[in-house]
Amino acid sequence: MHKPDSKALKRRTGKLSRLAMACLGFMVSLLGPASGFGGEPPLTQYQVEAVFLFNFAKYVDWPPAAFTNATAPITIGVLGTDPFGDSLQHVAEGKTINGRPVTIRHLVSDSELGGCQILYISSSENFRVGQILGKAGALPILTVGESELFVANGGIINFVLKGGKVRLEINLAPAKKNGLDISSHLLAVADVVRGKSD
């Protein structure tokens, strides 16, 4: 939220009496965030999801075979129409996790999955999500998506929009199958965790 520019305010109100200025100050404060008139601009779902994707890299451990070497980057692949704008770039660019730089790759085809540790499957691909998950499910990739059928098709983390909040649905079975270890901190904030008892 922007604070009223006090200099500009003084210029504009220079000729007014102190009382008027006080009144004006009060009114401006009414229009401020506290009153709920303005408030923070609404965050989009995808800005929050971008931060989640980066966090997944922190809260998931991959088997060594998922990387070519000890300093190879953690690659986040975005398959299909990228909904993030520059927010994912903004969040992840130039960061390192456990000595591994984080990179982002845009994929157009499910034949390019190799080399990704996290695969975000855009909702533009919802109608072939089964086919994509079939391929990704054979690799040590953390698959992330947002569709009602995502988990049922063997996806690992599904974003669910509930009451204007981005909530998580986690499917442990395919993660375990490929040697991915999801931190209990992450499991703790998920609404639904499947395959926990295995």
Place this chain on the structure above:
Amino acid sequence: MLSFICLAALAKADGTNQISQSAGDLENFTLEQLVNVQVTSVSKKETGLFTAPAAIYVITQEDIRRSGLTSIPELLRMVPGLDVARIDANHWAISARGFNNQYADKLLVLIDGRSVYTPVSAGVDWNVQDTPLEDIDRIEVIRGPGATLWGANAVNGVINIITKSAKDTQGGLVTVTYGTEDRPGTTVRYGGQLATNLFYRVYVKYFNREHFADAAGQAGADDWNAARGGFRLDWEPAAENNFTLQGDYYHSDAGETIDATSLTPPFVNRVNVVDHNQGGNVLGRWTHNFSDTSQLSLQAYYDHTEEGDAPSVIKDDTYDIDLQHRFALGTRQDIVWGAGYRYLMTAASPSFFVTLAPGSEDEQLFSTFVQDDITAVENRLHVIIGTKLEHNTDTGFEVEPSGRLAWTPTEKQTVWAAVSRAVRTPSDLEMDIRENRSAFQPASGPPVLASVFGNPDLQSEEVTAYELGYRIKPVERLSFDVTAFYNTYDRLITAVQGAPFFEAAPAPPHIVVPLTFQNSSSAATYGTEILGEWRVTDIWKLVASYALLQTRLNPEPVNNNDPQNQFQIHSYVNLPQHVELDAAVYYVDAINAQFGDGTLAIPAYVRVDLGVTWRPTRWLEIGVYGQNLTDDSHPEMTGVKTTAVTEVPRSVMGRVTWRF
């Protein structure tokens, strides 16, 4: 990236800088905090559309691909409130909010920032506006005046056809269509990378379209074939600079039937002609981002068109340069301003039917505009004011201001209102033409020739438009967009009959009944456009719209070219195995269209389209589409020059798209 004077200029609703500030804080949130952040599910572009203080509709690439339609004018049918009426196989009349005819003159159309509105006849030659439909990113349609940003002739609407960056069209594409109309249609496009951040694409497109038939089943002369080719280069040497260079060349042979007038019997000869139209253009654009809140665009283009509109040939050469700068002033104002210059050369070959005096002329247009988007209450109330100031060779200075208000009481509702003024500048034909329209032999005396005369003293037509809009998302899967408008028009140009006079040449000597263009008419129109979108399930979407239009002209003409009611509903279903099943039903009211000196009653019609698209792999798409399936054929509109009305038939087409 700012596409040149695009929707963004109207749809700007949230400050980019503010978003990133908040997003910056997000990174430090704990997981517990993240799952509790209140978010909006709409993307920024959707937010912009939802809160825009104008009647906007966007046709997406997805809509284009699934429609199975093969031309830009046909695609426009799906826009609520547009009247798309086909005259014959290769001519359309398209308008928004009234005044439709073959030379509908109140709708401005731009392709990648290049105006394709022809100032010679005032209007758009739809049968030469084309590009590979697969390379179109989106078509933005604004109903209502857009003159503050786009200038003269954006009276009742603006259509922006925006193609993809070469970066987004990498690889090969081959499309072949074949059916009852397309025999065949084909597009070949290839996109590649020349250097780091330098992308290109080249394309060729050819189609051969079948003629229609008239009401009696008689085959029309409206066969049509066209070939075109083009390229686009996009270079992004750094994040803050974008360069685009693009160009096209086309040749089209479009048949039609016209009435040729002569001073000797039989006076009217109905003849079939083929219009050899060709043209080309080259456009360059540089976009520079000084910062997140300051962007500059500089665009220049050259456009050549040759309307071999038999029996006359009209050549236009346009040179245009435009500058646009957008910046934030303080935290509450977003300013867009710009300046432009256009040089237009027109040459027309004379014939007995049409002469343009002088045969060639040069015109200049200077323009400048400024628009300020003021955030009165953050995220809640925007006030947008601006004006265009132009000077053109024909009518001098023109001022086109507008004021708009967007109130977003909640994230799920927008109320907007606008008042604007726009002008339609007289065409070269209206100022300088002599058209020998019809002749006959009275019982006694010399033959009589009805001729239309241009009037160099014409002023611009003007409109004052009042608009009101409301958008609501009552629940997540449902949205409505309602607009209402009241427009008053003044100084409308109509042909007024004058005193007959005698003319000796050309022989035989004859009496001329002159019809001279005058700013002699006025009008009021009002109406509403309602759009509803319902995502019934994750795989099924319904989109329905209704448009009502009432027109009152003074003096009242004998014809009424505009349907009073239009309704359409579209269903989109995504089935398993990558099969898409789509359907559309259109209803268009009856009209009493202008036809020669009289009118022709065109009944209401219902049109049903069905399509199936299957994508067995990422590389291959196969589709079968049927249009106007429930009807053998129906007429939609009469022509002004095109005198044979042929009917839109039932058609079926198959399409194979291969990407590599």
